[in-house]
Every structure is written in structure tokens, then in C-alpha cells.
Amino acid sequence: MSQSNDKNNLLEKIVSLAKRRGFVFPGSEIYGGLANSWDYGPLGVQLKKNIKDLWWEKFVEQREDIVGIDAAIFMNPKVWEASRHVSEFSDPLVECKKCHQRFREDQIGGACPNCGGKEFTEAKQFNLMFPIRLGPTEDSSNMTYLRGEIAQAMFVNFKNVLDTMRVRLPFGIASQGVAFRNEITPGNFIFRTREFDLMEFEYFVPESEWKKWFEYWRGQMREWLKDIGVDLKNVHEVEIPDGERAHYSKRTIDFEYDYPFGQKELYGLAYRTDFDLKNHMDKSGQDLSYTDPETGEKFVPHVVEPTFGLSRSVLVALLEAYQEEDKRVVLKLPPKLAPYKAAVFPLVANKPELVAKAREIYQSLVASPYSLGPIAWDDRGNIGKRYYSQDEIGTPLCVTVDYQTLEDGTVTVRDRDTTKQERVSNTELPALLKTTCG
């Protein structure tokens, strides 16, 4: 994030840009919205997909020791009993005695955020799981929950993965998907919402090796943050003390980020011990142990769990990329994350031969066998305005087709970050884009 930005209104600027340029729209907006729900627009969906795909490629496809799964959102309710989400996954809820609004106890700061009232009811535990009834019968045996985390599916499928994939410790099971928490007070744009996208894996290790792998994944999480353009000086690795960790964890480091609204959680790294596998063994009666193929030793693996919020990754990628410079706003997104990889312009819009040549180049990039990703087209106004427009959405390269192109096939390529221009042959564009944008 640029030093020149005033932190106090950076979030407002991002929300405004996100709406104006099609990154993120308020959910159900024509109906006055729905508290803290957000829809990713045409550019936001590409940014989100690029982050998601990069993560999958890095942590699943390019690693021999991690496999993916994609589990159903509806699970047997016994899963959530075994994991203690039903009994322990809750926040303290209080009600203002004056206006009767309800709040999370730790977020009222002594006075009601709604009416300023100072008297509240005794706190009670409010469970964050969304109950749901499956099928047409009315008895309670058909009640379950929307998943409150994606981790449980990886524990529940541990044996299936072991039986089918010839994996050996240490190995991980990864997943990406939506989780649901009935937050008492969601807020801060896409930071805290009642549905949110997670990317995480459970990394199974012998108990004796957990510290080594905890440190290894801590380092990998830092590398990932750099991959998505985060300056590590804005990230704080906070050791969560005894008594404040989730019920399943013996050690947790929160990766907290300097958001415009304060230092808050971005990612988490937890040592979950053998808590989950053991619980599921007890409750299901299934054997979820692992037998070492060399020593024959049989044991329940321990788990190190790196969790990456996808929605929060999108948010920090935008916050980090946003720059106000002399005469422009520019999103300096890592090129791999940019929604458009390049934009193609005819120098002027009223010369048919220029437009035709520019269209031809545009089409060749869109349909390139290199699968370059989305390419923008713009023929409005002057070149300066088009650059401004592409800078604001983070397009790494702008390609201008001019009269010289008609003669020798060269085009002007302008770099987003340096604003420098150079002439290259249009036939070199696919390779140049591939090199620039990965």
C-alpha cells in the first residue's frame, strides 16, 4: 500500500473503485442490499479466480505431497458434533436494554453502537452454525448445518484418500470452498461476511515432526503473500496465547494485516494435533490411523493447518495494489492476478484500416493457443484516457495499433508500472504477454 495514501479513507476509495469498475458490487443492490453481502463483478470474478487458481497450482498441482478434494456443503450432523462446532462454535451475544439491538459482546466498547445505551443483557453464547432441514420430513433427524469451516471434510475423507491415493506421511489434503458463519456483526466490506471463501489444507505429519512442519508452512505462507503482492511489513505474525486459541489448537499463529480499519486477521496457521482425527475415530467407530509402510508402526497423524481466506486475499490484493500517483490511480497487481492481461487500442477510432488491424491483433490474442486470459478492447476517447482507464483496473500492458503498424507490423506496448513504451512486432505479443503475466 502506498505511503502516500491516507489510511482513513483508503477503504472507501477501494469500495468505490470496486463498484465503479466492476470488481465488487453490493449484494442484492436493487433491493436495497442485504446486510454485508457482496457480489463479485466481471473484473472481481477474474481477480478472485486468478488468486484461487494460483493457489491451487502452487499448493496442489505442483506438489507431490498434497492432493485436493471438493466436498459437499451438506454433511452428516454427527460431523459437527464430533468437531464440537455444535457445542462450542459460538460468540457471546448481548442485547441493548434500550433499543433491543443485539451485538457481539467484545465489539460494543461499553456503549450500544446503535443508540449509545449502556445497559445490556447478560451475555449468552450464540452458535454460529446455520441449521438447515433436508428433505420433506419434519422430524429432527433431518436437521444438519451449513458447514462452518471446510476443514472437517478433509478429516472425514482422510481414510478415503489414504485408501485411493497411495499417499505417505507427510502429506496434505487441500480444499477450496465456501463456509458459512452466522456472524453477529459482519462488516468492513468483504472482510467479514456470513458466507466466505476459504482455501486451506490439512497437512498430516508424525507427532514428532509437527514443529518442523509448522515452521516450514509458516515460511510458505510468507512466500504466498509475496506472490499476491503483499508487502510483508504490513503483516504481523501473532502468536495466540493459551486460553485464546480455538478449542482444537495447541499452537496458532494469526497472520494479521494492517487494514485501513486496524490490524486484524488475514490468514491462520494452526497445529490441530490429532484432535479431529481422534474425535472422528471415537464418534464414527472407523479406524483413521496410518501405518508407516517401512516401520509398520500404526498411529494417528497430527495436523498442521494453513488457512487462507480467499475473500480476504482479494481484499488485501486490492489494498496493496492501490496507488495514487501524480495524474493517475493505478492498481499495481501482480500481472498473474490482473483481470485483463492486456488491452488493445486502435490509435484513433475513425480510421477503418487501423480499427481493422487492431481488431485482428485483438482477436489473435483472445484466441491464442497460449490461453493468455482476458484481453480488453478500447476505442473510446484519446489514448491518455484509455491508459488511465486500464491503469485503474491493473491491466499490465496496453497495445496501441497505429499507422506504422500498417507498414511494418510493429505496435506500441506501454507498461502499466513504468508507463514506458516500446515498439515490438505484433507477432511477439503472445510470448511477451505469457512472459509478463505467467
Added chain:
Amino acid sequence: MSQSNDKNNLLEKIVSLAKRRGFVFPGSEIYGGLANSWDYGPLGVQLKKNIKDLWWEKFVEQREDIVGIDAAIFMNPKVWEASRHVSEFSDPLVECKKCHQRFREDQIGGACPNCGGKEFTEAKQFNLMFPIRLGPTEDSSNMTYLRGEIAQAMFVNFKNVLDTMRVRLPFGIASQGVAFRNEITPGNFIFRTREFDLMEFEYFVPESEWKKWFEYWRGQMREWLKDIGVDLKNVHEVEIPDGERAHYSKRTIDFEYDYPFGQKELYGLAYRTDFDLKNHMDKSGQDLSYTDPETGEKFVPHVVEPTFGLSRSVLVALLEAYQEEDKRVVLKLPPKLAPYKAAVFPLVANKPELVAKAREIYQSLVASPYSLGPIAWDDRGNIGKRYYSQDEIGTPLCVTVDYQTLEDGTVTVRDRDTTKQERVSNTELPALLKTTCG
């Protein structure tokens, strides 16, 4: 699907292969499952992702006239009132008077599937939307629904897209995501489940052009089916007559497929008229009309909607690819869809120099800048068994590293479909894989 396969047990074979080789596991299996929920395993998640990514690339990234969105699952309940899902999205439910089980009226065939009883209660309409309560308050103003389709978000965001993306008619808004329907009787593996993944777009056109675009998209849907390996002779385009179409549609063609359990719906193509935009205009009070920039004419666009079930795409891709040949089972998936793009073997596992060379080649493919996708490694048993194992999961190419490799760098590449082998230089492998697998 191979003519040699007995249709009656083809589904059983697919379910068995899917479980054994890590494509699809029964959901929550260690707890005895959860009625008709399924989890995609390590190979299934790759197959599903490949289909999803191919669709997105073809219909969004490579098209100038379609943009994507990714909307929240929770929407303002007024959306579902305007769309008439609250009032009309239901199935006729009957209860057997003998055993009190409940069924969809059109699926009982005269006698109770559970106990054979022949007397049922009068049918009543059972709404398929899942109700959900947001936040910690108990009043009904915080009730909404899990989305019953992904289409509504595209209508609700029509104005946002119009305002931010400089789109002109005809254009489409595309989305991929999960939808939820509280089906009375789900079943047939991943064919009908209560949560399912959809891919679809709303294509906005002037009313006068709807027939042309309906035919255009009908053709494109056929092309897509070929892309994922479906023989069109197994697909039937069924015109849905008056009185049987969904409430919003003036014309619908169901793309039905010859599943082992009968001819049933795969995809749908619907002409939704201006029903949805007009309803949302009425109910929200917002102007959702479009002004033609050339003529100045202002009107509400009409909609042609191609819908592609993603879960069903995975199912038909497996059904079509499955072949039993003389001495092997082979999944002849289009290489673009295959979970592993190639497998690398050392000829024997007990010669360190062979294993080292094979590992080196394997690693270079995994980390290739071409982003080749997942590569398998196998050093168990003999080459024949390894081929068998890779054929069964659809790996297009098997690469064997032998003594000659140590001398001249060439490897044996064996083709899944022809079983033919040829020697190529290991340095040519990335380009060969890229050409074969797209």
C-alpha cells in the same frame, strides 16, 4: 459410451471406479453417509475443475460479448419473491398412508417405493427453497433462502454490469456456482443432489432477435458437448410443450442424455423473455431497461439462457469415457479433462540411476513454465500394471525412463487410446504434453 458395455450395470461400474480411484466418494461416509451427498476426491476435483475452467475460458474469457460474475449465495428474499420461487418453485408431495414415507407424486408409479402401499394422501405443493435465518435476531425479517438457481443474481446485477462494463446488446452475463434445492427424492449418484454446481449465462437480446440467438446457442451447446467428449447420438433435444415449461419460459429445449437409468435431463436452453428483468423492475422500482446507443430506443431486453449442470457434466464425461477393452478398462477422456496429463515411470524401481533420472524428468514437468497440470509418478510393480492403472483414470500419456534414456535422453511415450509407443527426446515432453492436452 462403448457399445460393448452393458447399460444395466454401467452406473455401478462408474460409481465403483469413482470410489476406488479417488474421483467421487460418498459424502460423510465414515458416519454412514448423508442421503445423496457426494464428495469429489483428488481425481474428481481435477476433472470437475478442468470442465469448469474449459467452460469459463470458452464462454467468458475468449468471448467479447460475455462477462462473468460471482454473486453471494445469500440474497435479499425479495429476489425470490419477484422471481416467484417462493410461490411457485415446488413439487407435488404425497405421503404413503401405510408407512408414512413421503415421495414426489410423479415418481411413485402407483405404489409406495418403500412398502408397496397403494394409498396416498392428497398431493400438496412442497417448496424446494431452503429457508435460512440470518443473524442473531428471531423476527421473520431476517429470513431468506439458499439460492435455488444462480440465474437471479445475473438479473439483479444487470444494471451494475450495464453501468460498469460498456456492454452492448447482444451480451451475456455468466456465472458458475452452487445452487440448492430441497429435492423430495434425490438419487442416481451425482445426477440429482440437493446441492449441485451450475454453469450458465443469461444472454440479453432485443426481442426481435430471440429466435436467432436461441438457435445460435443451441448449436454452441452441441459444440460444447463434443468438447467434453459426448457423442451427440446419446443426446436428445426435447422440445418442452406448453404447460410443462417453467413459469418464466416461452420456449425450452431440454438436452436429455441416455443415462444408464434412462433418458433424462442434462442441460437446458430456455427463452425467458423479459419476465425476470420486468419483475425485478416492478418489485424493486429500479429501471432495468437498456438504451440502444445508436437509435436511442429504450427497452427491456429479452433473455436466452443456456444452462449447463456441472455435476451432470462430470457424470456424462465419465459415462462417455468409460471403455472396457480386451485386457483393460480405459477412461478415454478428452485430454484437456484428464486429471493427470501424464505419468512418469522409471523402468524398474531398484536401479537408483534410473529412478534419479525419472525423478528429474518428473520434476521438470511438474514445475514446467508451461503449467502442464498434474503429473503422476509410479514406480510400483511392472510397466504393464502401471499402464493399466493410468488407463483406468484416463492419463493420456505414459512416459517410461529406461537405460537408453541414460545414454541419449530419449524416453518411451505410450498413448492411452492407441497403446502405441514411440521414443522422443525428454526435452520435447513439455511441448508434446501441451499439444496433446491443450
